[in-house]
Amino acid sequence: MVTLKHKMLEYFKPYVVKYIVVTLCMIFFLYSELGLVPRSNNVKFQLNNPRISKSYVEDEVVGGIECILMSVLISTSVLLWYCTWGKESLRKQHGAWITNRPDWISKDFHFMHVSLLCLALVLTINGALTNSLKLIIGNFRPDFLARCMPKDVTTSKSDFYGLDICQQEDKGILYEGLKSTPSGHSSFITSGLGFIFIWQSKYVIGKYWRHIWCLILMAIVMISRITDHRHHWYDVLSGCSLGCSIIYCCWRWVFSTRPGATLPIPVSIPK
Secondary structure, X not given: XXXXXXXXXXXXXXXXXXXXXXXXXXXHHHHHHHHOOXXXXXXXXXXXXXXXXXXXXXXXXXXXXXXXXXXXXXXXXXXXXXXXXXXXXXXXXXOHHHHOOOOOOOHHHHHHHHXXXXXXXXXXXXXXXXXXXXXXXXXXXXXXXXXXXXXXXXXXXXXOEOHHHEOOOOHHHHHHOOOOOOOHHHHHHHHHHHHHHHHHHHHEOOOXXXXXXXXXXXXXXXXXXXXXOOOOHHHHHHHHHHHHHHHHHHHHHHOOOOOOOOOOOOOOOXX
């Protein structure tokens, strides 16, 4: 006799690789966020460089945790609302990814599961790649010198200094000053709200402009990173580009139109 447990295992089996990717990326993101610092041995900078001489703004318009919560909670809430209470607003789904499923699994549940999985892939892969690039590139934030609090020295245009000249006692603030490229706020808000904008435009009945609020909120967050002196303009653009690229790749991976992309064949489990 086939139990419900065996049925569920059979259903989720084709998605094991995707769930492993989500888990590993989440673990790396947390580890890199809490336990790793950018390369600092060969860091050199000039004290008269105007690009890193902005003031340090303590009260950010959108903080790091706030940005992640916005990216995760808003996109997840919108998706769940349409898949539970707003089903009448959804277009009928077609394609191999929706039809290749066990016949005892409803299209509604399957659609919600696949959509949430794709969102999870986008957010976690983005987190892992964004932090990896920040640590590898180690670019200065616009407010780096204010974070550094350098010693009073006589300097010229040709003089370069290392972190040993910094008097900043809080190493967390100092090392954060080396994580400018790409913008994590930009990549995260693009991954979350950019994904849900595309998802609504494709699967929700009506004109796409009804979902333009996603893009407006994205723009507000990204612009705030420049006005708060946390990022250069190219950091924001690179973060947005990274988020868009990850959405594209994950969308093609999950919502593939190739036959057998989700399951090898339509699965029917006898009772």
